[in-house]
Amino acid sequence: MGFWQHLAESYDKNADAFKKTYPLSTTTISNNGDMIIIIVIDGNGKFIRYDKIEKKSNPSLKSPGNPLVNITIPVTEESMGRSSGISPHPIFDQYEYLKGEGKKYDAYMGQLKDFSESSFSTEKVKAIYNYIKKKTVASDLSEIGIKDKTNIIFQVEIQGQLQSKVWEDEIFFYAWHQYYLDIKAKRAEEKKKAQKMLTDKLKLSSGEKKQLKEQTRFKDAISLDYIEGNDKEPAAIFHPKKISIRNAANAKLVSDNDDENYTFRGKFEDSSQAVSIGYESSQKAHQFLRYLINDRGYYCGEQVILSFTIGSTEKLLPPPVENDSLSAIIHSSGFKTENDIQTELRANMGLDYAEALRKSLDSFKYGNTLEKHAKTAVIALDASTKGRLSITFYRELDRNEYLERIADWHEGCKWKQQFWDKENQKFVFYIGAPSVDKIIEAVHGKPRGGEDKSYTKIKKAARERLLRCIFDGAFLPMDFVIAALRRVSNPLGITKQNKFDRNRFEQVVSTACALVRKDYKQRKKEDYKLSIELDRTDRDYLYGRLLGAADKLEEYALYKQGKDRMVTAAIRHMQAFTQHPFRTWQTIHSCLNPYIQKVKKSYGFRELQAIMDKFIPGDYEKDVPLNGSFLIGYYHERAYIDSFTNVSDKNKNLNEKTGTEDSNE
Incomplete structure (x- = not known):
């Protein structure tokens, strides 16, 4: 559970920063497939107007287009992973849940009523409840061609309150999370009592038995949290999806316990005895993972590579490899970042990046006080299917060790490289290791165009092998070196528009030279000069x-x-x-x-x-x-x-x- 523990711990250490952007018990909706309707009401639940967030569209000659907008909404465990059936979100939901009729509306209103009447409720929640119970949503939005699946959110304008946008209200999200924790704890306690009464075989009427069985239908339980070690908090029953992996929006890292098939039967009495994760711990870990993927993810198809400083309140480390530039990423005050060094590169063509990195690293190590025992985690995640997410690479390193290994990689694999400076529209040269993607291109060539799934699969596997070279000190794969040499030895195969491309050829030569130098240094203890x-x-x-x-x-x-x-x-x-x-x-x-x-x-x-x-x-x-x-x-x-x-x-x-x-x- 070290991986999950570190994610949850890092969320706690950075909780102040995440309260607004990644609150607990939430997910996101967007205008990617349809518009979002904003219903504006006052503090008494009186309708004022409606606004629209138009459906995302790409810019054109006639229109600047509509940008992608993500909205954070509160959820329950059931609604978070819903695909069919009736599982309403607490406040913001689709039109079919709010239009004032049907079973979905009844379920939505029942849940909203309980929240509104609880001690955790807020003025905005009560205003929304008072508005929804009037059943005027359909008539208020009659001018819009609205679909059942169109999302609706609320803005509550209360005199004296500056924040009217409910989806940006930290107090609202905190209130919902505390309320939901309380609900889960009460359900678990009721279930425990009901199970005891049923197993004690007391003389009960058929009506009493029916009521007790109704109380046991919830899966909520108070059990040991394998992340925090706490045995007094409600366990997670369903774990979040929509972890922001491209092309795999519904992929889950933790599957739900199956109490009907063979997951735990024959070994345990119930699913919670197999393994259990606290609801709050699961939320913290998944939200921090979302942050890493959204803010610092380095993608290849459905694969994403991340790194973060475990439990640190400092600025978090970006990913250890980059797509189109230098692969060593360092941070912190007094330490040159990649952008700093790229600025120097523009002014000083041919800068020895590996040497600059080493000097900057020494300055960082001895000129700054590091958090005691600070560690850095490097993670690779991959969605093998649209519903399953797996951890394909995970390493924990001391902070200095993390930086040292990146610097060692650049030192051992350095050669004269070039990258395209978009700002000044020219090639800029530096001395350092080629980027991971340049190595893969030198070894496997470029994709055939379009969505080349076979190439993406090869690229993912190659990245994971190179991560082991960088962070485990493993020997550079011999097949990489041989393949790069074979490719560069056939220069007429390196083309652009069916003609020999000298620029690309020279880039591949530089990358192949870096691989040969690294290989000779590792296997033959022989070092070539630059x-x-x-x-x-x-x-x-x-x-x-x-x-x-x-x-x-x-x-x-x-x-x-x-x-x-x-x-x-x-x-x-x-x-x-x-x-x-x-x-x-x-x-x-x-x-x-x-x-x-x-x-x-x-x-x-x-x-x-x-x-x-x-x-x-x-x-x-x-x-x-x-x-x-x-x-x-x-x-x-x-x-x-x-x-x-x-x-x-x-x-x-x-x-x-x-x-x-x-x-x-």
Whole structure:
């Protein structure tokens, strides 16, 4: 029960912030499928007017559209999970419950009457009851084409009270929750007494027996709360759905006890003996989970990844992975957040994010007083079906350990990365680990378009495996590394509009290099530098450098000729090159010869010769497949040539940067 206990505890620690936004014994309705009607009355229950929250619509050229609006409403356990039958909400409900006739109206009015006449009632509740019992809802809304399923909420204008919107009234929600707790406790006590009288086999009349059986129909019971350890509070009978998981609105994390089939029979006398969770504890845990998902959820289809600081009153930690930028998320005063560092990235291209993260982490650890024994939880939830939600990943880490492991991931998997700066409409470079989604794209490619369910399934599983690498220190899956290398070795398969996409290819190369570096560091205890290693004599690395030099030199020559959209020989033959480098290099070199003189009188020859001279005798002639280090060499060589070639200003050529003359000029 640690998971549930931590959720409930965190709700308690942040209760003041949640009283209005996530009150207990509530759920939400929205204008997503239909409009919402607001009935405005005065303190005596007299109708004043009605307003509408129009159905959500997307903006168009003719209309700005209507935004999505979520309204918090009070519920009972039965109404919270209703799908059919008669289970009225306490105050706000659908038109069919309020229109003044039928069994649904009778059930709604009976429940509202009890609440209105209780000691927990408020002025607004009494005003609503006085209005509803007049049975004028249908006539008051006769001008509207209203449906039975249209939701109706109330606004009560009382002189001297500033808050007239009942759905935003904290006192109202608190009153309902306390009333409902009291009702559940009374039901449980009545049930207990009735069961005792029936089992004692007293001489009872048929009427008395019928009355006692009626009192036992409620499932409410006072039993041990496995979360709080309290045995004096009513237990939860039905647990909330609508936990805000996309495409699975009715998914439940806790199923209700089934007292009719085989869930507990043969082991226990009743369902509460199997396991029980207190009603209030269940509400707190589910509401805090809703908050995490709504405010900090990182989605993939129906999968969501979360993290939070257990029981902390500080600002809560955001999720440990991000969709389209840097994956380390840190918080707290005196500590640079991701936004802070991204601001620096815009001003300082190529910032070593991993190094900045480590320094900022040290400042955070030693410059701030952490809450004693503070822990951080990382959770992955997934809806396998529309009605079932499961916890697929859960880890509890000390706060420092959480931050350390994110920093270690960035340090071990860092490479030069880029992300699209929407604000300034340009690519920004940084040194750090690629985002989880970029890794998955490098390994599995992009989805086929539309709703690719098979790709979503693969993506979910990949994210969970990567979470284990980040937070458990597990080795990077070897199949990820191999798949990324195979994909990048077939560059012509990386396309946009059926043409080779150089930008995407280079992003995949950067990601694959990060994976190779991490893999070598973990399995072979070998660390590659981020810049070229001119003294390295490794055959695979040198062949990668040859390929990078050939690619860059031909790319530049094609640009000079105005043919920069042509694909270089190095790219065309890359797949064959990884399998038979010696044989394929002869083909690539023969394609390159015409360009060497066009690029530069002697540079092309000298650079290729310098690489050739690094081979240990006999290595160059080996025509066996290359390992992952060839990609590191390929990347390093291209970056090395870029380091003295102004790639951002293509009006200047290679000769101007090195002081030699072009043979054509």
